[in-house]
Amino acid sequence: MDPNIYALVLDTLNRATSQDPEVLKPAEKKLQEWEIEPGFYSVLLQVLSTHTLDVNVRWLAVMCFKNGVDRYWRRNAPNAITDEEKHKLREGLMSPTILSEPVAQIATQQAVLISKIARCDCPTHWPNLVPQLISVLDAPIPIMQHRVLLVLHHVVKALASKRLIGDKRSFQELTSTIYPFILNNWDQNTDRFLSYIQAGAPTDLITENLEKALLGLRILRKLTVFGFKKAHECDEAVAFLNVVFDRAKTSLECRKLLKGRGIYPLELCEKFIIHLTKVALGVLCFHPNSYVPLIKPSLEFALYYCFTEQGMSLIYERFTIQCLNIVKGILQCMEYKLPKTDPIKDMLSSPAPAVAQLAHQAKSEVLRHDTVWHMCRHLVTHYFLLSADDLALWDAEPESFATDEAGESWKYSLRPCTEAVFMELFHEYRSVLAPELVRLLASLQDGPARPDDLQAILKKDAIYNAVGLAAFDLYDDVDFDEWFTNVLSQELKIKDNNYRIIRRRVCQLIGQWSGVRASQSLRPAMYEALLQPLTSADEDPAVKLAAAEALRSTIDDFEFDVEQFAPYVPHALSALCELLVESEECDTKIHVLHVISSVTERMEGAVARAGGAAALFAHLPALWARAHHHHMLRAAALAALVHLVKALGECTANVRPFILGVVNESTKLSEPAHVYLLEDALELWLAILETSHAVDPPMLQLADNLYPILEQSTEHLRIVVYIMQAYALLCPEEFFLGAGGKCMGLLEDMLADMRTEGVITVLKMAEICISVTFPERNTYLGVKVIWPILIRVIHCLLEGDDLPAVLSVQLCLLSRVILLSTDLFYNAVEEAANGLTEYDSDPAKVLNRLLHVWTEKMNLATRVTRWKLIGLGLVALLTTKNQMVLQRFPAILLNLTEVLNDVRNIEYKDTYVDGLVAAPGSRAASPLEGCGGATRWGAGAAPRTPHLARRERLAAAHPAHRLDLRAATHHQLETLKSQVGAETFERLIQSTDKETLKQIREYIPL
Known part of the structure; x- marks a missing residue:
């Protein structure tokens, strides 16, 4: 190796360890440039092998080497390290100087470095790695033995993490080879x-x-x-x-x-x-x-x-x-559980597996009834007791103490672990433990513990905790109504400081038992009991948080009655808002916001009627500003805003600028936080649109954020299209002349790569584009916006192999264009024919094939509304004086007959009545399909939104609800007769089969 190169790299590494930024930055940049230079890693290896160099320099060298392996070791990586250099590096890493590294931290990084290479190369390109390491283990040098074990540990760890079948097989072969030696060395x-x-x-x-x-x-x-x-x-x-x-x-x-x-x-x-x-x-x-x-x-x-x-x-x-x-x-292992006893199934099924029988026998020998009860009692009376450290944490940081540990905390924390074991034990041995736990609970019923007797309070708290955890298994053994009325509700009123332990546990018990066994008549008393600590100014924060969490559990219950809780909504929201303001930790605020979201989501309309949301809206801007770097808190605030806006059915003028600003900030892909906030922000955006009576410039400007979101991925396609639909119903011209038009163009480009669900979503959006833009106002703006989609739809229909769900929406789209203007339809067919060599670019041939697919497959439409719309499109074509249409006259008439049969209202036996045409003054038979937004009705439903009214108006204007198919068909046939003459019309009639003529004459005189 050139000494000059070695000296240059060593000098750069020295400067890269400097504390002076002016020296450090250029050196770091130079090292990054050298990462792709041949021979750079050989120099780093030489630096590592020189134990006399400064530790910081060697540490930086091993980190550069490790990062280079991550980026450039794989063969298909850009600027990959050459095979020759790799071979030299692998040999150098097995040298005695590397395997006797004196500095422990550098030795660990070297071991990780070797393991990363081994994961790529072992055993194919580095078959002698493990044998070399095993051979060095016999060396008499203690430090070398330690370093080799360290390397072997990281190599085995890396190889064990590979999950492909071939890799697992290789690791099993390696294991069989080295296992006895490693076991003996360990022993x-x-x-x-x-x-x-x-x-x-x-x-x-x-x-x-x-x-x-x-x-x-x-x-x-x-x-x-x-x-x-x-x-x-x-x-x-x-x-x-x-x-x-x-x-x-x-x-x-x-x-x-x-x-x-x-x-x-x-x-x-x-x-x-x-x-x-x-x-x-x-x-x-x-x-x-x-x-x-x-x-x-x-x-x-x-x-x-x-x-x-x-x-x-x-x-x-x-x-x-x-x-x-x-x-x-x-206890949890499914392989160790015997099948549940069922006499009928036992006769039909094979005996329990031998493994299950052996495991059950082994468990039974140890976990006898007296042992199980001893374990349960010890868990309750020893492990469940709050320790002095717990109480000290409660005093110092009540919010941290009260925040429940979730997920897999039982793997690492003692209290969740003991509770998880208790629940498994109780579930497995319910028949043994339930009576004993009930007796333990009965031993507390002499009256409330003395406030100054902390040990008695802690014991009661532990037993209450056990009864709460085992609530589902104690359904038949504990009368919660009586217990709550006579004991628990009274204990909530004891205000001594030590009794906060019991008050907190009582709140948790209410939450745990509300969905298990609590009568409907008891609910109001439970709500009042939980609101009592929530609304008390001097109550302990941990008790308040327990009450808030219990409140969420009670309203999440399947049997929750909205009307019963409605009187408590103002107090609950006000108390929760106060708790949100009082809370200091972000995690606590997130918990409270989740409770607020649950209340507003479940109550919806009751929130608007009862009030109480103003204080929340007043506090959220300050919370949003303070949570600039806490994305999870902002996400919780967004979710709460979504439910509040939906519940109120409006976005008032005083909070509208703040909410629009929040949505704008959270949906800009240039903001790093969008990764955490985008999903909830889109929901909030849709809620604002649904509650708006008119569009304003900030909201219209917000639509510019849609295009980048769509361009990035289809992950949020559904809700983005719902937002586009809401804009289309609210301000069609402004939207489609701006951001909406760009988005529709992008959706057309994406159609080729979309799955069926996405294609249908986009086509329904295209349908709405036509439905909400009218020629007298904007010269077929909707058709212009979706023109590329229309051409693509014609091309797809010519293939005729789409799924029925897609086919029906495609035909509906064409039918809407035809009903709007037959000239536009024929222009689309003519443009679609350009470049189609299989049809000689002939519009007539394209139309002929299109009509063939249309008449052959229109009956695949499963929704009657869509089928009728497709039929109306065919009827409109009859009078366009097109020869290809007349050639399909019998097939058109057959399909129209079938549609007429299906849409007839059978309640009127003597007169034909179109069942889809709404009677004057009534609502349309069904709302517009495909628009987002809630449609639930009831005591707790959200208020009727302007968006819902717009949807209903558009549904009422739907051709299937507005046009009588029988009258339209009769009119078009009479017009056709006058166009072609009686003789030609008669020939067309005679070309139709007799059965079809017989049926259609029941509706239309021919």
Whole structure:
């Protein structure tokens, strides 16, 4: 290697570690430029191999190397590293200088670097990687042994993460090759560090072997979980799994010794123990059949350490969580459950699988009835009790304490973990635990605990928590109405500071039991009970938040009665707004906003009638401004605004500028926050349009944001089209002369790549374009806007192979154009014929094929409204003096007869009445299909919006509702007769089959 190049790179790396920005920035830029230069990574490898260089320089070198592997190692990557240089780099990374790196942090990054290359190249292009590493493990140099284990750990981790069938097969082959050696190495290192701890050896000696044992355990875990199809078929894997819990027991005793001495390896020892439990959890999750022999020892292990005084004296929180998760995993595993007993099914089905029977037997041997009750009681009276740390957190940060941990927090946090285990245990052994828990609850019914007796309060809180968690399983055992009326509602009134614990739990109980067993007559009392702490100025914040969450649960109930809750809406919204203002943490505000959204969504019209939204609208602008960098809070605020606008049925002038500004900011793709806000902002945009009586310049200007959203992807196609429809109904001319026209052009370009649902959505939008623009005002503006779509539709119809749903909308679109102007239709056919070589660019041939497809497939339209519209289009063509139309006269007449039969109102036996034509003064039979917006009616429905009125007016103007098909057909046939003469008309009639003539003469005299 050229010494000058090495010196230049080294100097640049030195300058890139400078704290002076003027020196740092140019050096970083130069390093980025060199990333694609041949030989650059060989220089970096030489820097790494020189241990005498500054640590910061070598750290930067390994990071540059690692980033380069991410970007340029794959063969198909732009500016990929050459195969020759890759070969040299792979050899260099296996050199003794790299595998004896003295700095731990750099060694870790080197291991990650090698693993990234291994993921791409191993085993095809780097078959000797693992054998080389295994061979170096026998070296007598301790640091080299450690570094090789570190590299092997990261390599195995990377290879185990590959999920293609071939990659999984390769990893299984690798596992079978190295597993015995790794197991033996781990066993030796584990024996050494355990014996050193017990003998009181020096700390560095314990640490050295403990670190190697931990790395070996990590490797074994990946190999065991992902390296076998069936772990129980490998003797070495079985041997390893059989010693896991014994090693954990010994390690816990050694941890106690380390803790007594207060030396560094304590943390490492705890990690080692945790990884032993992770092995058990991994096998249980991925190889449940292989875990069956371990069910009994693992349950006994968890019972001893989590539910006995002797065992609990040796453990720590993270270990407790892991043990309880093992118990939960065993109880939850579907492979371990016997089929539910059903005499009839038992006779017809095969016996339970052997695995399920063995697992059930193993569980039964350990989890006897007395043991299960002991576990349940211990969970309630020990783990459910609020600790001194919990109460201290409550005092210091009530909002943080009150925020429920969601998702998979049971994997990492003790309280959610114990609650999850309790629920699994209770569900599995309900018949045993329900009576005992009811007796435990009955022991509290002597009266409220004394406010100064904190231990009694904590015990009651724990039992109440258990009853709430087991609510569904206690349906037949607890009379919640009586309990709430006589006990819980009274405890809410006790205002002592210690009693806030019970008040919070009572609120949670109301939320948990409202959907399980709470009579309809009790609901008002429950609402009042929850509003009591919410509206109290001196109530504890955690209690208020619990009440708010419980309120959301009560209104989410299936049997929720809108009228019952309506009187409480103003108080609820006012209290929630106060809580929103009082809250300091963003997560708390998000929770409160979700409750507000639930109330407004469920109540809708009642919110408008009762009022209470003004305070919310007044506070939201300030909240929006303060949440500039908290996108999830802004998203929650957007959702609340959507429901508020819908519920009120209007966007008042004082808040309109703010809301339009919010929508504009959230739908601009140039704003990074749009990733989090776009979906809710589009909903809000649609809600504003639906509640607007007229368009104003800011709203019209907002439409410019639609085109970039459509251009980016079709992810939000449906709601964007709904917004376009709302604009079309509100201000068609202004919209289609501006942003609307551009968007329709873009939609036409996208049609070729859309799925069926998207095609139908766009075609319905095109239909509305024609429906809302009239020739006397804008010279067929709607047709001009959709002209490219119209040409594409004709081309698609000529193929005639679209799905019926698409075909019917295509024919409806053509029919609307025909009803608007037959000249426009023929112009479209003529333009569509240009360039069609299979039709010799002849419009007559194109029209002939189009009419053939039309008459053959129009009966595929399933909606009667659409079928009639298509029929009206055919009727309008009869008098256009086109020979191709007359040649199809029999087929046209046959289809018209079928449509007439279908649209006839059968209630009128003696007179033909078109069932789709609305009677004077009545609403149209159906609203316009395809427009977004709510159409629900009822006590809690949203107010009638201007958009809904516009939809109904457009539906009433629909040709199928406005034109009588029988009268239109009669008129067109009479006109045709006068155009062609009686003799020609008679020949056309005679060309029609007799059955068709017989049926049509029932409607029209021919």
